[in-house]
Amino acid sequence: MKDTFTNRIEEGMDNLFKHGAFFTAGDEDKANTMTVSWGSVGFMWKKPVFMALIRQTRYTKELLDKGNEFTISIPYGNEMKKALGICGSKSGRDIDKEEVADIEFINAKKVSTPVVAGCNKYYECKVVFKQDMDLDNVFEEVKAKCYQDGETKHTLYFGEIVEQY
Numbered sequence: 001m002k003d004t005f006t007n008r009i010e011e012g013m014d015n016l017f018k019h020g021a022f023f024t025a026g027d028e029d030k031a032n033t034m035t036v037s038w039g040s041v042g043f044m045w046k047k048p049v050f051m052a053l054i055r056q057t058r059y060t061k062e063l064l065d066k067g068n069e070f071t072i073s074i075p076y077g078n079e080m081k082k083a084l085g086i087c088g089s090k091s092g093r094d095i096d097k098e099e100v101a102d103i104e105f106i107n108a109k110k111v112s113t114p115v116v117a118g119c120n121k122y123y124e125c126k127v128v129f130k131q132d133m134d135l136d137n138v139f140e141e142v143k144a145k146c147y148q149d150g151e152t153k154h155t156l157y158f159g160e161i162v163e164q165y
C-alpha cells in the first residue's frame with residue numbers, strides 16, 4: 001500500500017477505533033490525558049480537522065476549554081493497552097496519570113499541549129469550533145444507547161490539524 005496522506009489517516013483512525021488513543025489537553029505546566037476511541041478526520045472550511053466527542057464531566061474538558069488546543073497520540077496495536085485502560089477509567093482530578101499510567105508527556109511541535117511519548121501517530125490541533133450536543137436532535141436509538149437518564153452529553157470539538165506526524 002502506498003504511504004499516502006489518506007492511507008496514513010486511515011491507519012491511524014483504524015487503530016484509534018480498535019484500541020483507543022490518548023486525547024490530551026493543557027500545557028507544559030498542567031496537562032491531562034484521557035482515552036478516546038470515537039472521532040473523525042475530515043475537511044471543513046478548507047482546513048484538515050479532527051473531531052472528538054468529549055463528555056461534559058471529563059476533567060480533560062476543563063483544561064481543553066481553557067487552552068483551546070488538544071493533541072491526539074495513537075499507539076498502534078496493543079502496546080500501550082495498560083496505560084490506555086488507566087487513562088480511560090481514572091480521572092486526572094484524582095490521580096497524576098503520567099505517574100500512575102507510566103506515560104511521559106513530551107513537547108508537541110506547534111501547540112503548547114504535550115503529546116504522549118512512544119506512540120505511532122500524532123495530531124496537533126487548535127479548536128476552531130465546539131458545540132454542545134442538543135439531545136433533541138439525537139435519534140432515539142442513539143439516545144437510548146448512549147444518553148440514558150443521568151448520563152451527561154458530549155461536546156463536539158473540531159480542531160484544525162496544524163501538525164501531524
Ligand SMILES: Cc1cc2nc3c(=O)[nH]c(=O)nc-3n(C[C@H](O)[C@H](O)[C@H](O)COP(=O)(O)O)c2cc1C
Binds near residue numbers: 020035060061088
Ligand atoms: C476505550 C475507551 C474509549 C473512550 N472514549 C471516550 C470518548 O471518546 N469520549 C469521552 O468523553 N470519554 C471516553 N472514554 C472515557 C474517558 O477516557 C474516561 O472517563 C476518563 O477517565 C476521563 O478522564 P478525565 O476525567 O481525567 O478527563 C473512553 C474510555 C475508554 C476506556
